[in-house]
Amino acid sequence: MIAVTLNQESAVPIYRQIAEQIEAAISGGRVQDQERLPTTRALATELGINRLTVSRAYAELSRRGLIASRVGSGTWVTPSGIASAGNGAARSGAPRWPSLFARTPERAVTSGIASSVWPQDSDDAISFAWVFPDPDLFPVEALRRAVTRVLRKDGGRVLGYGPPAGHPPLRRMIARDLQDRGVSVGEEEIIITSGSQQGIDLVARALLDPGDRVLVEDPTYVGAVQVFQSYGAELEGIPMDEEGAIVELAAAAAARPRTKLIYVMPNFQNPTSRTMSLKRREALVSLAASEGLAILEDDFGGSLRYEGIDLPPLKALDPSGSVIYLSTFGKKLFPGLRIGWLAAPGPLAQRLIRLKAIADYSTSLLLQAAAHEFCAGGDLDRHLAKVVPLYRERRDAMMTHMREHFPAEASWTCPDGGLVVWVTLPGGVSAEDVAMRAEDRSVLVGRGDLFHLGHRRRENLRLSFSQEPPKRIAQGIRILGEVIKERIEARPSTRHGSENPLPLI
16 A cells, blocks of 8 residues: 655645655555556545545556556556556557657647546536536437437438538528528538537648648637647637737737638637627628638537627628638537537538548438427527526526635626636636645636646636536535635735745746
8 A cells, every 4th residue: 555645735736745655656666566556536535635636646647657547447557657568569569659640730639738628527526617518407308309200200311321511401400590690601601510629620621731820819719729739730819808809919910921710709708708899800800801811700609698689790790701600509408419510601611521521421410310300399499598597597606606705806707608707816826726726625627727828827717607506606616715715825925915926837
């Protein structure tokens, strides 16, 4: 058994203390190759901490190649770590996989963002980290009935391959919906994708060569950053304020050579929850047209509005044909359907359809047909009428308890829609530190620095209210407020009481 001693007063997060002590035991020979480690639950119980903290420590050791885990078999020390694993590969004749990896996606794959954004799961933790709709609110029975009707009506035809562009009735329905919102678009310009993530990937594949430039809001959606980087693109951030991306600050970057694409989320932006003003929307479309650039408009959550009026999509303000519109059923309905769509100008639409055929030929025809049946029968409208008030109640609960429990030095957005709140911590308080210590108390949050290009900033948290009912939101915000206040007390200061700057890491 490995002896682990924790120092609750240390500035070193608990999970790092565990990982460092296990690593020292391995390197010091106190733990042998193939020796089994305690389960996360057993070690957490022994240390009197949350199992998520032990899971994070084990994940760090696994990343370094010191331990390995397998479901049903436990966790054990690897044979002499990474070096021995490499020798074993050579003896067996297996390829040395790292030497075969493609270099183009290296920055996206090795950035370490994904594992940080996707926290360890736990039944008892209060999660403000997941920006997914609450599965307890899913209209499962309505979807089951839609699937049954489709199978009864179309039989085996919906169990085969569909056209790469998508199920025609679904494409027509989406085109009509966009036309009702002022977008001039035809069915032939709609491409059904396997979620909005594939939509981003297809646009990047169609437009970007290594060294091309993409302008993105800063902060922005991590998944888009990773896609653009995987194609070798150079990214430049557009600063934001309460009205969204500051278009005037993007003009110089837009005029630089090899700038091709602007990626924005005008409605309830992820992670800030801000909505781009009409004036900024018009200015951004005008900028793209004047520089000959494309705009990828990601409208992932536009249906989740709690108050105010809907603003026109960028594509409705676009006479030049610069805007590619992207949306999904993921946030407003079922993420697991993996159905998104692109509305693209004609020449680009044809290229995207060909690339879609190369990628996976087509999105599940059965699920597309079921989604069409579900929406055409009015089930989507009924679902939104039910969940929008519930999500508004959760947002209001988060606002109420943040005002009660957060220190006066903290500030946050109050979104008109969407699923997240963007918190700015008091100066000198590290988001990473707050996130780790909150996790030790079974509250999961999103670290804001992970959404900034270069991860330079450290003072923000992204909190999602979609996963938890109001009572658990109240409990989680109370705990988080206590953690923030503790970190305010612990931050360094000079003899005059001013804050010392935190080192950049």
